[in-house]
Amino acid sequence: MSKLKVGIIVFLGTNCELDTKRACEFFGWDVEYIWHNDKIKKKYDLIFIPGGFSYGDHISSGRIAKLSPAVKSLPVGKSLIVGICNGFQILCEAKLLSGALIDNQNIKFISKVADLNFKGEKISLPIAHHQGNYFCKNIDEKQILMTYQNNENGSDMSIAGIYDRKNRIIGMMPHPERAIYEELGLTDGRKVFEFVKNEI
DSSP, X not given: OOOOEEEEEEOTTBOOHHHHXXXXXXXXXXXXXXXXXXXXXXXXXXXXXXXXXXXXXXXXXTTTGGGSHHHHTOOBTTBEXXXXXXXXXXXXXXXXXXXXXXXXXXXXXXXXXXXXXXXXEEEEEEEEESSOEEEOSSOOGGGEEEEESSOSSOOGGGEEEEEETTTTEEEESSOGGGSOOGGGTOOTHHHHHHHHHXXX
């Protein structure tokens, strides 16, 4: 089987692109960066929108980034698209995923390792966000990818990640790319990346 071809969109303010690239390389995938001002013309099996603070979170998280040529040219339905943290916020702002990410219930930035329910098992992944409170009036339970064991931020139904299988778009607040290497003390992120690989 040929290597997966992966693109990672980078914005001004993105800070998790290197972690995401290294996580992909851990699995032997072929990875390159996509600049936010460029339209996506190449064919990718998988496109990541990584975490960080695109455009400094001015106005609101992801609200400016959704207007970028890269986001507007996302090959919806063709490549598997995964937004992590700020990437999830961008996908919601662009209406590519349902719902919205609003201020955490306690109005504080949360940075910790969170226990999650993922595919029928408990995993632990880092979270780091201020607007991670997932709000959605109507969501099909089949779209829920992962939930918090202890609702960390007030999200509806304790949702930490969702998956629009029809359009092949995943969004999650936890950072699996920060839980790949044993040296970091967490490896549960591998399970998320393996799931993603199997969905391609």
